[in-house]
Amino acid sequence: MRYGKFASVYDELMEDVPYEKWVEWVASQIQSGKILDLACGTGTLSQLFSEMGFEVTASDLSEEMLTIASQRFQEAGQHIPVLQLSMDNLEGLSGFDAVTIAIDSLNYLDTEKQVQQTFKEVFAALNEGGHFFFDVHSVYKVDHVYMDSPFVYDGEDIAYIWHTEPGNYAHSVIHDITFFIQQGQLFERFEETHEQRTFKVADYAAWLEAAGFQVESVTADFTGEAPDVESERIFFHAKKN
Structure with missing residues (x-):
């Protein structure tokens, strides 16, 4: 998936995402060191990690996202290296804590093999004792919550109509989003199609262990509690021992 014009409106649409909670979660386990922020998007999380004193490298597959991230870092006076990479091919990166x-973001990978390869690449990129943090949509969210579309958003200068349908795999969803962006007195219309796929918690855990990780915790929805049948976002913390 390569974000196109969506990159230009991404930050406004993600205003309600609790990035600070994500940072707090990571900082509760590691207080310093080198962080590789894969699928960094427009760099919000990378910037927050840098502000906390971490040495951050930001990576994404989307050139459009990285352009915005680079501008963000430059305006903030932060020296954060930016790499254009797929998360399942880290090209020999190593030395991260x-x-x-x-x-x-992991849900944009289409196949089990890509997820498994990503876990192997991350394992290789980490130092001994290094930590791996990620979150994914739950099976319940993909199979049920997302199927309640259409969803509509009407902001001051951005609006969208978001339709979903089952994807090409089990526990996958196709997002068809039509955006209307105000340009002066008129609105520009453009469309984006995204497909995401998730897997059962037990599958992710098994693939982490097969890659060499020890699963430290599996929690849901920023609660710190174990997932239940209606949890929507699953958080994994694994460690390279």
Whole structure:
């Protein structure tokens, strides 16, 4: 998935995402060191990690997202390296104390093999004792919550109509979103199609262990509690021992 014009409106649409809670979660386990922020998007999380004193490297597959992230870092006076990479091919990166894949970015991988390869690449990129943090949509969210579309958003200068349908795999969803962006007195219309896929908690845990990780915790919805049948976002913390 390569975000197109969506990159230009991403930050406004993600205003309600609790990035600070994500940072607090990571900082509760590691207080310093080098972080690789995979699928960094427009760099919000990378910036927050840098502000806390971490040495951050930001990576994303989307050139459009990285352009915005680079501008963000420059304006903040932060020296954060930016890499254009797929999360399942880290090209020999190593020496990190933590790797993050935030805000369901892992769900953009289509196949089990890609997820498994990503876990192997992350394991190789980490130092001994390094931490891996990521979150994913639950099966319940993909199979039930997302199927209640259409969803509509009407902001001051951005509006969208968001339709969903089952994707090409089990526990996958196709998002068809039509945006209306105000440009002067007129609105520009453009469309984006995104597909996401998730897997059962037990599958993720098994693939982490197969890659060499020890699963430290599996929690849901920023509660710190174990997932239940209606949890929507699942958080994994694994460690390279």
